Amino acid sequence: MLGSALRTAFFSPGRSDFTCWARISGSRRQIGGAQREQRGRSAPAACRMIEEGEARQTEESSEARGRVAVDLADLSPFTWDPATGAVNWDARLKAIWGLPPDAPVDLIAWRSAVHPNDRHRVEEALAQCRDPAGDGVYSIEHRVIGLGDGVERRIAMRGRTRFEDGRPTGFVGVGLEIAEPKADDATGRANDQALRRFAEQSAHVLWLADLGNGRRTYLNLALREVWGLPQEALASIESWLGTIHPDDRDSVSRSIERAAEGHVAVLEYRILRPSDRTVRRIRDTFFPIRGEAGGIRHVGGIAEDVTGRSGACIYVVDEGAASRRAWLRVLQPAGYDVQVFASAAVFVEIAGSLRSGCVILDIEAAGAESLTVVKAIKAAGLTLPVLVIGRSHGDIGYGVRAMKAGAVDYLEKPWQPTALLTAVSSALAELREDADRSQAKDDAKLRIGGLSIREREVLEGLLAGGTNKSIGRALGLSPRTVEIHRAHVMEALGVRTLSEAVLMATRAGVQPTVGL
Secondary structure, eight states: OTTSEEEEEEEETTEEEEEEEEEEEEEEOOOOHHHHHOTTOOOOEEEEEEEHHHHHHHHHHHHHHHHHHHHHTTOEEEEEOTTTOBEEOOHHHHHHTTOOTTOOOBHHHHHHTBOTTTHHHHHHHHHHHTOTTSOOEEEEEEEEEOTTTOOEEEEEEEEEEEEETTEEEEEEEEEEEEOOOOOOHHHHHHHHHHHHHHHHHOSSEEEEEETTTTEEEEEOTHHHHHTSSOGGGGOBHHHHHTTBOTTTHHHHHHHHHHHHTTOOEEEEEEEEETTTTEEEEEEEEEEEEEOTTSOEEEEEEEEEEOTTOOOOEEEEEOSOHHHHHHHHHHHGGGTOEEEEESOHHHHHHHGGGSOSOEEEEEOTTTOGGGGHHHHHHHHHTOSOOEEEEEOOTTOTHHHHHHHHHTOSEEEESSOOHHHHHHHHHHHHHHHHHHHHHHHHHHHHHHHHHTSOHHHHHHHHHHHTTOOHHHHHHHHTOOHHHHHHHHHHHHHHHTOSSHHHHHHHHHHTTOOOOTTO
16 A cells, blocks of 8 residues: 555544544655565555645645746646547637637637648647657647737647547647747848738638728739639729628628627628629638727638538537547548537527538437527528437427427437438438529529510510510510520520520519510
8 A cells, every 4th residue: 555645534532522634645665685585574664644634725725826827927728629629718818819708719710810821830730749659749839810800929839638548538738928029121021921922822812901991902813713803893892792692791791890890700691703693602701900009990801712512511519528529430430521519509609600511419418498509590591400319218209399499300319320420411412402502593593683674574475485476566576576685585594495594584583474
């Protein structure tokens, strides 16, 4: 037992009401060889007895001193789960990333604020610290560009990964904001040029706007590829809003307002490309840019073309860390991009900014009241089909209630991987079909919206089953003129047959001429 500690009680012979709990620890004393050879005798031991209250006070005092040292040194302790991507940061570390104290943080936010010139080093350091063959140490200094304020800061981060059975299971580290070394004018200009070159090579549209005069002060070359327009064509916020789908224009305007109030907003919207009359889906991140006095006059954005994405992103909402890892072991090898959420409330808060995908909601821990998540997603009209996982305990109506709340499917625990993957694949296939139908409808509306009044009237006559002669009689035109308009309609709609033109018009909601 030597080398360990024993907890025991002592009673005072003179006081029946006195009891003292204590910890006793000891170690064997090193003695000479001759004495070791004596048989039948135990080697003497050195013991240390500390009253338990004193030991506890010592530990608490040590912890308190540690907390004070952390505060005095401006250190920010943080944790990260390499398996699930869950991150826990304090308000001080969030402030370095330009985020408010209550902002949710994940691995995506961690990486996205890293300065472009430092991103490769950070990714390498993160990969090395997760490698079981290494020492698990993460030690790096790099720059970040605040997600909420656009301010560049420098941070030193140190930490170590914990491994179990050759897998990373946890990470504990600290971060410290450090002073930016002063650069001379030449270095500053070189950095500015490097950033500009990086921006011009980006496949995403990077933009800046002045809220005071409504002008777009910067647009990179990717605009021509995504919007199909030169930079000077969208020199103002108003001209840019003119390219937004009418149904999405208000949402974009509100996102600009939120950025002007100091918030970061992520929005998916549609644009109508004037160059080829097609509809594109854009995912844009709006962020404020603060001046030296702290005010916000400029906002910026990073717009990504997400048209045609499969939507193969899975959002797992589960309170249990072990079960979240089980989800990852099944879904990631199947090729899905998986994001996990430990809190249903946090998920609902940011659901509107997530790209299309399937939600897996485990309601066993939270109970049936967590079906409010399903109802909230359905009420908001989000493209996030929900697959509910639970344990009915013989209640036949359990799964029915989940479906009525808006779930696309229900799986009983314990679920089988094959059944889960089949249900996810089915939900995503339906999501893709809905996206294709929506895309076709948007494209039809855009093309028909480009028709002249007379061409629209001819199309409505065709929908009613009219001939060139009957349509011409109704519109006061000759059959030959109707034939010319009909050819223009077919060309504008990009179709070759009358049945294709009728199908496109029906998608766009065009009504046939009455009484033709």
